[in-house]
Amino acid sequence: MTAAILADATPQTTATAQRFDIYQPIHKGLRDFMGDTLSRVGRVDVTDAEDLADALSQVEALLDFCAKHVQHENEFIHTAIRARQPGAASRTADDHVEHLQSIDTLHKETRAVYDADNEQRHALALRLYRHLALFVAENLQHMHIEETANNAALWAHYTDEELAAIHDRLLASIAPAEMMLGLRWMVPALTPQQRAGMFGEMKAGAPAEVFNAVVDTVRPHLAARDWSKLASALA
Ligand SMILES: [Fe+2]
Known part of the structure; x- marks a missing residue:
């Protein structure tokens, strides 16, 4: 899939670059949050209780944030796409079902690292690192589809004013703690x-x-x- 996408050398046109992009800012933050968390797990010292707890709590925070992100996109963005182009969001909607399953598995694998004895902990932390890497890889591909195909559907059927109103409603649904965590990762990105x-x-x-x-x-x-x-x- 990646080679085919890279082979399309068409630059994003100025016209689409200037449209209201509901995905781009939060996805930049998510890419950073995911990459940082993956690195954090990769270098964790499982013999240092404080370091281990810090790393695993970052994983838990990322997974919870990703689950809420899926819910927000389902509720506000996929609903908007379906309303004017039925079927256009089906690929990323199916992805979201898988993402929630993966998040549940990764929560269990994170808990298993906490609960393990010292002998098992190295192996279980490595399993979590590798599986989190696959989850990140899947999300990077998925976000690309959203920012290209889903945005194309949104831009074809909605004005920027309508998209900004959808975005405002989405933001209004977010609890303060989740909003602050999102800003912590999004703003620097x-x-x-x-x-x-x-x-x-x-x-x-x-x-x-x-x-x-x-x-x-x-x-x-x-x-x-x-x-x-x-x-x-x-x-
Ligand atoms: Fe998504």
Whole structure:
């Protein structure tokens, strides 16, 4: 599949690049969250209880976040695609069923590492690492389909104003803790321009204490250069 996709050298046109992209920002964050968590499990010291607990709790947080992400896409995005182009979201809807099964398996494998005795723990942590890698690989392919085929369906049948309204409804359904975790991974994964746009809107529309809490959450994860660009954009 990847070779066929790479063989299509057609650049994304300016027209589609400028459309409202409901997937791109959160998917950038998810790619980062997934890659970081996979690396974290790969280097975990299973003989160090604190290091092990930190790594496994990051896995649990990622899996819970992914399950909620699937629910949000099913409820808001797939529903919107089906309403105007029945069948267009069937590939990624089927993927979501598999993703939820994989998430359940990975939860069990994470728990098995916690529960194992010292002799078994190395092997079970390696199993979790390899299976998490396959889950990440599947999600990377899946997100590409969403950002190309699903976006093409959305752009063909919805205006940007309608897509922004769907996105607003999706965001309004997200609990504060999940929102903060999403921002912690998404904001550092964006370009400085995307970051400045998002924070400019947030500063104008959200209560000051909420905006300040978001800044406090993401700032430790931004490189000094990126923070300075964001601070200048907001000044
Ligand atoms: Fe998805």
